Amino acid sequence: MKKITPLFILTIAILIVSACAPTNGTLTVTDSWARPAQAGENGAVYFVIENGSASEDALLSTSTNVAEVAEAHMSMVDANGVASMQMQEAVSMPARETVKFKPGGLHIMLINLKQDLKAGDTFTLTLNFKEAGTIVIEVPAQEP
Ligand SMILES: [Cu+2]
Structure with missing residues (x-):
C-alpha cells in the first residue's frame, strides 16, 4: 500500500532592515538631506516617504532643535512664472505610494535656523503622522 507523504514547505521570511531607513513598520523614510544654510536663515529638508501599508496616512507636523519652526511647504510656479511656497496643514500619504519631498516641490522649511548647517553636519527631525505616530x-546637510 502506497502512502503519500505530505510535503511540508517551510517558508522563511527574511526581514531586511536597513540601518539608514527609519521605519515604524508602515512608513519608511529614506534619502533625507538638507541644504547647507547659516544661522538666522531658512533651510530646507528633503526626503522620500514610502507608505507600505494598505491604509492612508498623513504627515501632520514636524519639529527640530536646529530651527524655530519646521513646517511642510509646497513650492509652485504660477501662470506668470512667479514662484511661491504654500504651507501644508497636512501632507497626504496614500496607501502603498511613495511621496517625494524634493527641490521645486514638497519640502520641510526650517524657519530661522538657530545654528549653521554646514555640509557634513547632521541633525534630527521629528515627523508626526496621523496614524503611524x-x-x-x-x-x-549636503550640497544638492
Ligand atoms: Cu518653504
Whole structure:
C-alpha cells in the first residue's frame, strides 16, 4: 500500500532592515538631506516617504532643535512664472505610494535656523503622522 507523504514547505521570511531607513513598520523614510544654510536663515529638508501599508496616512507636523519652526511647504510656479511656497496643514500619504519631498516641490522649511548647517553636519527631525505616530530621522546637510 502506497502512502503519500505530505510535503511540508517551510517558508522563511527574511526581514531586511536597513540601518539608514527609519521605519515604524508602515512608513519608511529614506534619502533625507538638507541644504547647507547659516544661522538666522531658512533651510530646507528633503526626503522620500514610502507608505507600505494598505491604509492612508498623513504627515501632520514636524519639529527640530536646529530651527524655530519646521513646517511642510509646497513650492509652485504660477501662470506668470512667479514662484511661491504654500504651507501644508497636512501632507497626504496614500496607501502603498511613495511621496517625494524634493527641490521645486514638497519640502520641510526650517524657519530661522538657530545654528549653521554646514555640509557634513547632521541633525534630527521629528515627523508626526496621523496614524503611524512619530518617526525621528537623521538629516545630513549636503550640497544638492
Ligand atoms: Cu518653504
